[in-house]
Amino acid sequence: MAGVRQFDETAVVEQALGVFWEKGYRATSMLDLAAATGVQRGSLYHAYGGKEQLFTKIFSQFAEDFLAGAERALEPDDPRQALTDLFDYCIASITTGTPSRGCLSTRTAVEAAEPQVDAAVQAMLDSLEERVANMLTRTTSSSAHAGARASARARSALSVPPRDAARLVVAMTRGLAVLERVYGDPARLRETAATLVTALLR
């Protein structure tokens, strides 16, 4: 194989992610991408086929990173702490930058229409939901079956089943993303998240 790609692919992905995040999927043109990456428009078409394919690639990369971060946030054995950490993580992610860049997946979910793109977003949310559900079943006692050393004393109890709670939490992360756009106030987002955590854990 001769005739080899001249640009640094990971750098391009990173730059392009920045543009998509800032402007949104729809509002981003191949022109913007070319300008931001320094790669000619023609080359981008040649290498990726078009915006949808390029975005899908970038988004799956992003989703992986995001989920890794969420996983870390969900580590604590106290569910209240884990949920709080998760929301803090999400809120930090969407309120970064000036002006804050918002939530890429939410924005994409709401504005995209391409099936590929929608599928990618759905996969990410499914994955997030599952991780939250796992954390909740791990850290809360549905009733007895004590045994584990770290939790000799009463563990927190959920006001609803863990699976349902997980869905609610994921739904809430989406709600927060929308409110960030509307009010742009991180403190307010944290308060609202805290309210949910309180309602969820008796």
Add this chain to the structure above:
Amino acid sequence: MAGVRQFDETAVVEQALGVFWEKGYRATSMLDLAAATGVQRGSLYHAYGGKEQLFTKIFSQFAEDFLAGAERALEPDDPRQALTDLFDYCIASITTGTPSRGCLSTRTAVEAAEPQVDAAVQAMLDSLEERVANMLTRTTSSSAHAGARASARARSALSVPPRDAARLVVAMTRGLAVLERVYGDPARLRETAATLVTALLR
């Protein structure tokens, strides 16, 4: 005053609302609007100035109607019923049409950038929050002060203060709007809403 508007303004507003709702603020062009309303593009520019102004007018009309519906849904004296009715109302609103049209205000909040438009969305959410808060303080006992005849027996209690609960509820309506886009499953939305109601009311 001679030289009088030839088109039926309320009809135009209604048609244009349909287009905005279906395609979203950004993706809607004056061309689309002209086609849908049967009014020439030039006339629309002349009469309204441009897309932003026209949208603002249409949106405030829409918000008024929406809030009136929400108000009606919040009438029951049982907070569980009122919240359920509210969520049902919201879910019905966003899942109408084939394919379902989604939530105009959420979509607008996420994709618009024009200050006028953002302000209109914010006003609507503030208003919704207030109505929910009113309903909650009206229908739940923060503690004693019985007296009212309809509630001689114990009234439902909130797991969090009414103001916070109201914010949470509004946030949730936004979350549901996003999930509608992602999963397109009304039943699932109702379930998630029901979970929140359960967590909120002990």
Add this chain to the structure above:
DNA sequence: CTAATGTTTGACACCAGTGTCAAACATGGC
């Protein structure tokens, strides 16, 4: 009936973006 007033119309000049392609160009395998 007329004049004044505001509305409608279609055309104009413009811009931003798309997707494609032949030719010029690097590069690694031989």
Add this chain to the structure above:
DNA sequence: GCCATGTTTGACACTGGTGTCAAACATTAG
């Protein structure tokens, strides 16, 4: 060193949208 192979480049032909404007047109007050 040369050639095959894949990449880069800039130009091309298009599309769909914008905002404006002079002229044609209705309508109503007087």
